[in-house]
Amino acid sequence: MPDIVRKALWSIMAAGTTLASLSFPAARAQDTSAAVLARGEYLATAADCVACHTAPGGKPFAGGLKIATPMGDVISTNITPDPDHGIGKYTEEDFEKSLRHGLRRDGSHLYPAMPYVSYSGITDEDVKALYAWFMHSVKPVAESPPTTSLNFPANLRIAMSAWNMVAGTVPPESGDSATFDKMRRGKYLATALEHCGTCHTPRNMMMSEEQDNYLAGAPLAGWYAPNITSSKTSGIGGWSEDSLVQYLHTGHVAGLSQAAGPMGEAVEHSTSHLTDADLHALAAYILQVPAKEDSAEQKPRQNFGHPVEEADIRSGNLTRIDDLTEMDGQHVYDANCAACHGMNGAGTTDHYAPSLFHNSVTGAGRPDNLIMTVLQGVDRTADGLHTHMPGFGASSDVQRLSDTEIAHVVNYVMKTFGSGDPAVTAAQVAKLRPAGPQNTP
CATH class of the missing domain: 1.10.760.10 (Cytochrome c-like domain)
Incomplete structure (x- = not known):
């Protein structure tokens, strides 16, 4: 897509009015038991939070990573519990609005480099576990990364709601995600926590994901996140579940593929730390995603x-x-x-x-x-x-x-x-x- 078109689209994304945010269920006494904190840590790993919120050579979750966009670099924020430089003053409701609705504590909108469109599908209980872990287990870092400064008019955060209206979100799951059956758990991991579609799904003229082409492949910062639908020609339909599990666990399967670039990061920081049960659930779900063909791929x-x-x-x-x-x-x-x-x-x-x-x-x-x-x-x-x-x-x-x-x-x-x-x-x-x-x- 030409840069001039991308710039125009980013301008459209910054041209609306603020939407009323949804309220999180009424707060109750926070559970900070060892089990809840362990669950929060696992969820943060599955969501790969550290990849975007840690700059090269920087401290974990202290922000500062530059994420390129046509209108300039979006710089990730400090999400440690430091009260002045991070999210230490966030209430559980503030945290939920940021995670699932893209709203900061001050009410301004986050840019969609933060995958809240996918994280909107995270269950209430998992949001609570994530909040508890970030607030009680992550080390505070008293550092403020540079402020994101995009070109006009994309610098007008107040209008990101215009884009939110057309982007759509993953419907939130209900119940205890740890008890989901294999396929439901796999869908939850793929669509919400691991947010696979953020990279592997092509985007339309409004830069929102084309849900009819879920996981059909898309360009990504110089790389190309390939088609990972069940197509046996264009996708990974010829892979076995065990092969995909091995790839997600190690980043390498002889005779098939090896992970580098953004996928290498995802394997290193996220998927290689998932349980075998979750890896099999994730693989099983991805391998049944409806096949999408790609004219550039003539055979596997x-x-x-x-x-x-x-x-x-x-x-x-x-x-x-x-x-x-x-x-x-x-x-x-x-x-x-x-x-x-x-x-x-x-x-x-x-x-x-x-x-x-x-x-x-x-x-x-x-x-x-x-x-x-x-x-x-x-x-x-x-x-x-x-x-x-x-x-x-x-x-x-x-x-x-x-x-x-x-x-x-x-x-x-x-x-x-x-x-x-x-x-x-x-x-x-x-x-x-x-x-x-x-x-x-």
Whole structure:
């Protein structure tokens, strides 16, 4: 979507009047028992609160993370219980209005970078547990992150209700979410706590989620959150429940996929900490989401490719890397990738460095995620294993590979091991390359 259209949409989102907020049930004596606090901590983990409310190198929940929008950066707030810099003065009702309705304590509107559209589905009892944990278990941090300052007229928070009117919300669940049956629990996790649709559902002209295309795939800060519907061609309908559970728990399934970027964060901070029962519930629900097809995906992403026959270096002509002013795709691969992924693309025998064939990143119809992986690398810790691949976009703030070289190696890898040459250009890479030092994905 052109930037001018996005800016216009953000202007529309900031052009209405304040809606009356719904009231939370009357407050009662707060339960701060160990069981309630443990439940609150688990829920906060499932909701992945730490990912957005912690800046790189910052203190947990102290805010400061920059979330890019067409109208400027939304900067996450301090949600520790510090009374002056965080949410220490929030009542339980204030907390509920913020979480489920996008309203701050002073009555002003939050920007939808805060996924209150999804969190609106959280049960009353779970809201109470979350509030108890944040207020009594999170360490207060006396720091105020920079204030969000968007371009006019998106800086007029009072009018966010115009967008709320068209965005829709997840209806709140009732009862004790811990007692839900498997499929109901999976739906609750996917639609409310884990808010999968926030990234994986495409958005309409008003930037609200297209519910008729739930989980059908969408662009996300340079990455592409893929189609994860039950389509066997475009989605993950060919995955087993156990495979999806393994992916959510570890971020890696040999012969299928590996998590990087925002999904790597989600695995590291959230899904890898869920119980087996919840992982199976979540996987079972996602695998039955109605299939949506994507013209960019011609066959299952993980079904592309095969190992290449390794060349015999004792014969033929060799080209010295030093003789090249700018390397073509094969030479970039040989110099930077082959040591881990192998000359034949098979990866390491322990799968730490994944195979580049039978890989949903190289087999995708879009090159976005491979470009971003080459630029930013991979850095996630899940199930006790730290997985790291260096980013080739920058090293100590100095560019390592040029835009042209990254375009060449992406085209080479996808043509050789994946879905085919996507004809990536240096201009496409330049558009995705971060302007400054890169954070870990």
